[in-house]
Amino acid sequence: AQSVTQLGSHVSVSEGALVLLRCNYSSSVPPYLFWYVQYPNQGLQLLLKYTSAATLVKGINGFEAEFKKSETSFHLTKPSAHMSDAAEYFCAVSPRPGQAGTALIFGKGTTLSVSS
Amino acid sequence: EAGVAQSPRYKIIEKRQSVAFWCNPISGHATLYWYQQILGQGPKLLIQFQNNGVVDDSQLPKDRFSAERLKGVDSTLKIQPAKLEDSAVYLCASSLARQGPYNEQFFGPGTRLTVL
Numbered sequence: 001a002q003s004v005t006q007l008g009s010h011v012s013v014s015e016g017a018l019v020l021l022r023c024n025y026s027s028s029v030p031p032y033l034f035w036y037v038q039y040p041n042q043g044l045q046l047l048l049k050y051t052s053a054a055t056l057v058k059g060i061n062g063f064e065a066e067f068k069k070s071e072t073s074f075h076l077t078k079p080s081a082h083m084s085d086a087a088e089y090f091c092a093v094s095p096r097p098g099q100a101g102t103a104l105i106f107g108k109g110t111t112l113s114v115s116s
Numbered sequence: 117e118a119g120v121a122q123s124p125r126y127k128i129i130e131k132r133q134s135v136a137f138w139c140n141p142i143s144g145h146a147t148l149y150w151y152q153q154i155l156g157q158g159p160k161l162l163i164q165f166q167n168n169g170v171v172d173d174s175q176l177p178k179d180r181f182s183a184e185r186l187k188g189v190d191s192t193l194k195i196q197p198a199k200l201e202d203s204a205v206y207l208c209a210s211s212l213a214r215q216g217p218y219n220e221q222f223f224g225p226g227t228r229l230t231v232l
Contacts, residue, residue: 009156036223043120043207043223044159090158102211103149103172104221106158 002027002093006107014115019063019078021110023091026072031093033074034104035065038088047089050074061085086114118142120224122208128230134196137227141189141210147171148185149221150193151207159207165191195229203231 007022025033032051036044048059055067065076074091088111092104121140129135141148146167151159162181164172167188176183180199185191195202205226211219 043225103161103164108158
């Protein structure tokens with residue numbers, strides 16, 4: 001069964017510092033991978049997704065993630081944090097066509113705090 | 117384009133009472149998902165519909181939870197009777213039917229349920 005592990009439930013950075021949120025997946029076949037952001041009292045918003053051969057994926061708000069099959073990882077980064085980046089971030093996987101289901105399987109989330 | 121609508125946004129009930137949540141997906145989206153997000157955890161799929169048929173309800177506690185999607189558009193999720201552990205945010209998401217590699221899921225703002 002597919003699963004996702006997010007390392008670190010809480011990450012704190014200073015404004016302007018590098019953001020690194022870690023995600024590892026468990027699957028016999030590389031799944032589709034996603035990062036979502038959730039602001040307080042709001043639904044989930046897709047930041048970026050990996051669904052093709054391009055291993056470096058760029059998303060919205062300056063975020064990007066690199067798919068590394070050898071490490072079964074899909075870490076999220078941003079070169080310079082803004083105060084507005086403070087939110088909950090979720091890594092998720094989805095089966096590929098031919099595999100059962102289309103629903104997302106989420107990690108437990110990482111809360112990002114940004115201080116001035 | 118209007119997003120996924122959910123109501124109510126907040127609900128407080130006593131244990132053993134019943135409650136219902138409503139979701140209106142994005143127009144034209146054939147697939148609808150209900151996720152449960154317990155505080156401190158990632159969302160977990162409860163049920164997935166394709167048009168008005170159930171695709172996956174393996175994680176739905178069927179002794180107390182029920183869901184329907186009449187006419188393949190709006191959906192309601194009901195809990196009867198509610199337990200304390202049902203306190204969570206209930207997220208509705210929709211997507212186009214999978215015809216390509218992946219169809220993005222769009223999330224509503226959620227309904228926050230508190231069971232006292």
